[in-house]
Amino acid sequence: MKLHDKVVLITGGSRGIGKAISKLFVEEGAQVIITSKNITKLEQTAKEINCSFFIAADIKSEKAVNNTINKIIEKFGRIDILVNNAGLLPEQKQLDQINENDWNEIIDVNLTGQFRFTKAVIPHMKKNGGSIINMSSDAGLKAFENFYADAYVASKAAMIMLTKTWALEYASDKIRVNCICASVVDTDMTNSFWLDTEIKRKNTSK
Template sequence: MRLDGKIILITGGSRGIGKSIAELFTKEGAKVIITSKNETALKKTAKELGNIFYVKGDITKKTDVNNVVKKIIKKFGRIDVLINNAGVFPKFKKLHNISENEWKEVIDINLNGQYRFTKAVIPFMMKNGGSIINMSSDAGLRSFENFYADAYTASKAALVMLTKAWAV
C-alpha cells in the first residue's frame, strides 16, 4: 500500500471532500485523523469508514488547533501529511449585501484556519519531514460571471498565493 503507516491529518474530514480523502487514504494504508468542530459528524464518519481516528477542534480557535496537533503528536509521534481541507461556502450574495461578520467568517475558516493548522504542524514537520496540502478551488484562480461569492473567491485566491509563498 502506497501510504502504509503514514500519519495524515485532514481538517474538515467528517464530510464531503475531506471524508472522501479519508476513505481513500485509509484504503492505501495510512493512519488517518480527521478533525472538525462537529463531534457527531466525526463519530459518524469514523464509524462508517472504520480505522479512522478523530479529534474535535474548531479551526477558528488557535487553542483548539494547537490541542488537535498536540493530541496527534502524543498518540502517533508525528504528522506526515496535513491536508488543509476545512472550508465554508457562504450563501450567494453580491458584495454590497455581505455583512462584515459574514465576510470575516469565510476568511477566518477558509484562509486563517489553514494558516493556524500549518503553523501548528510546522515545528514537528521540520524535525521529521512532511507534506502540507491546501485545498482551494477553481474560484481562487479565476472569476465567474454571476458568481456572487466574493468572500469565498477572495479566501481561495489568497490561499493559492499563500501556498505559493510557503513553497518558496
C-alpha cells in the first residue's frame, strides 16, 4: 500500500469527487478523515468506504474548522495530506440576476473555506512536511460560453493562483501544494445541469 498510515483529511468527502478520492486513499492504506456538514451522509459514506474517522463541520465557520483540525491532531498526532475538495456549484444565472448573498455564499465555501482549512493545517505540517491538494476546475482556466456561474468561476481561478502562491510560500517547510483542474464530472452536484442524457455523456467523457 503506497500510503500506509498516512493521515489524510478530505473536505467534502461524503459525496461525489470527495467520496471517490476518499475511497482510493482508504484502499491505499491511509488513515482517512472525511468532513462535511451533512452528518447523515458522512456516516453513510464512512461505512461504505471503511473510513476510520469522520467529523461533521461547517467549512464557513473558522471555529468549526479549527476544532476539526484539533480533533485530528489529538487522535493521530499529525496531518500528512489535506485535500481541499469541498465546494458548491450554484444555480446558473447571469451576473445581473444574482445578488450579493449568492456571490458571497459561493466564495465563502469554494475559496475562503479552503483558506480556513489550509491556514489551520499549516502550523502542524511545518513540523513534518506534508502535501496539500486543492480541487479547482477547468472553469478557472478558461471561459465557457453559456456557463453562467460567475462566483464559481472566480473562486476556481483564485484557487489556482493561491495554489501557486502557497507552493512557493511553504516549499522551504517541505509542504507541497498542488491543484487539480477537473473538467465536468458526473456527480450528484452536476446532475441538475444535464437535462439531455446525450449531451451529458458527451461532456463527461472528455
